[in-house]
Amino acid sequence: MIEMRGVTIAYGRTVAVDGVDLTLPVNTIYGLLGRNGSGKTSLLSALASYRRPSAGTVLVDGEEAFENPRVARRVSFIRDTLDVSDSERVRCVLRTAGRLRATWDADYAAKLSDMFELDTRKRVSALSRGQRSMLGVVLGLASRAPLTILDESYLGMDAVARTLFYRELLDDYLSHPRTIVLSTHLIEEVADLFERVIIMDRGRVLLHDETDALRGRGVTVTGPAALVTAFAAGHTVLGEQSLGGVRALTLDGPLDPDDVARGERDGLAFGPLGIQDLFVHLTSQPRPLEATR
Known part of the structure; x- marks a missing residue:
């Protein structure tokens, strides 16, 4: 079990992580989502024992993680910058990882x-x-560490290489279950891998839930623009797209089955909520007045 209790990380007067409480069941693939500056990397640094929290504690199987060699040996933290010497040959980097x-x-x-x-x-x-991104992926996957953290480490790869990575990650995870945390901005591309999603904003955790539960939270309604607009009246709109006379609106909250049936008879189509639409809605809300001063 991995627990974060009141974890706060501050850089001078800047609070990057603000009193985070998280319990992470093991052998799960997590998606950590957040805008730039949301505190994701700082949180992951504490989770990986790279940084001592300014306040609070990180526990792995009940032991404090920071400067704990028993925990460190079981954690692989791969950042996009790669924590290896530029002068080393790749084969030497891999041999060192093996040792x-x-x-x-x-x-x-x-x-x-x-x-x-x-x-x-x-x-x-x-x-x-x-x-370099490929090398990071090799280090992360081949370590088969019980806690593997990939912090935007694959963003430099092209679409073909990323697809190979996603496929390989899932196949190897099924053969060798472990806890994997993926921090990413490529939400639509990688969302199908996530079993649970954590959304951060301004140093705090806004949401932590199972992916299936999030997809059941809302519905995308597609059809003729006028009909979709009329159907959406009274619902919270999370996102919208339009093309010609066709409009698609993503609505928050479950819909009445009778309303859905009537909408389908009128030619509307209904689909599950996209994780990206939910993320954009939750993290684009105006800051409270006191936070903008």
């Missing part, structure tokens, strides 16, 4: 390197941004 982690799978690392066409003879300094 540090009892769960490291060298054969799997070699398979991933071949899949991503990563030249292990190169020095890290010679890698492109996309190749």
Whole structure:
């Protein structure tokens, strides 16, 4: 079990994480979502024992995580900057990872390197941004650490490489269950991987719930613009799209089945709420007056 109790992280007068309480069941894939500056990386740094909270505590199986070697050996924290020496060759970086982690799978690392066409003879300094992201993914997946944290580490990869990564992550997770936290801005692209979603904004956790529960929270209504507008009257609109005479509105909250049946008879189509629509709605609300001074 992973617990965060009243975790606060401050940089001088700037509070990046503000009194966060979280309980994370193990062997689950989490999506950590938040706008730039929301506190995601600071929170993950505390979770990975990279940073001591200014207040509060992080517990892993009941033990305080910071500067705890038993916890550190079981955590793999991969950031987009890569915490490796630029002068090292890729193969040396992989060998070092193998010496540090009892769960490291060298054969799997070699398979991933071949899949991503990563030249292990190169020095890290010679890698492109996309190749550095690939190296991060190899380090994260092949470590098979009980707690694996990937903080925007794959954003430099192209669409094909990211698709391969998503597929490989899910396949390996099913074969070797562990706790995986993905921090990402590519919400629509990766949302199907998430079992639970955590949304942060301004240093606080706005939402933590199962993905299926979030998808059942609202409905997207699509059809002729006038009919959709009339149907949406009285509902909270989370998002909208229009193309020609067709309009799609995402509505918050469950709909009355009789209303849905009537809408379908009128030619409206109904679909589940998108995680991205919910995220945009929750994190685009105006700041309270006292927070904007």
